Amino acid sequence: MRKLTFAMNMSLDGYIAAPGDDLGWSVPSDELFQWWSDRVDATGLALYGRKLWEAMSSHWPTADKQPGATPAAIEFAGRWRDMPKVVFSSTTSTVDWNTRLVTGDAVTEITRLKADDGGPMDIVGATLAAAAMRAGQIDEYAIVTHPVLVGGGTPFFTALDNWVNLSLVETRTFPDGVLLTRYETRR
Secondary structure: OOOEEEEEEEEOOOEEEEHHHEOHHHOOOHHHHHHHHHHHHHOOEEEEEHHHHHHHHOOHHHHHHOOOOOHHHHHHHHHHHHOOEEEEOOOOOOOOOOEEEEOOOHHHHHHHHHHOOOOOEEEEOHHHHHHHHHOOOOOEEEEEEEOOOOOOOEEOOOOOOOOOOEEEEEEEEEHHHEEEEEEEEOO
């Protein structure tokens, strides 16, 4: 059975995007960017919601060809393109870069994917992760908390019908006061 992790940047007040989908507050240090790159390299399958897919696919497929691309950005772009991905959307019609589109029920497909053999899976995108969270499908939360209060926007966590008990498995401090906390779901 595959492990499913919800990994995202989060503001201290609990948002993954500020109002207007502003992500400007979450610019990573070189060390944090390398952590995200290594995570992409180790991911067996990434599950994307439409909005985050559109943001990532509008930049990373050609980021290594842009003038002034850093070695870290070149490495990340290649890793991102090579990483197997599934996009869940009822409005997107085509995907590329080692990606498959799912237009049906996300929780049913996530359940099927978790039962398959293969490497660990990351789920990204608030709406998709919320559906998996409510269905009890998230095995780990990797929260990269930035010391900023954005006052609203897209929350990291969704409303739940039941408590989810977690066990802390890692903490790590990055430059600029950014803190990684990883929690596994206790079942």
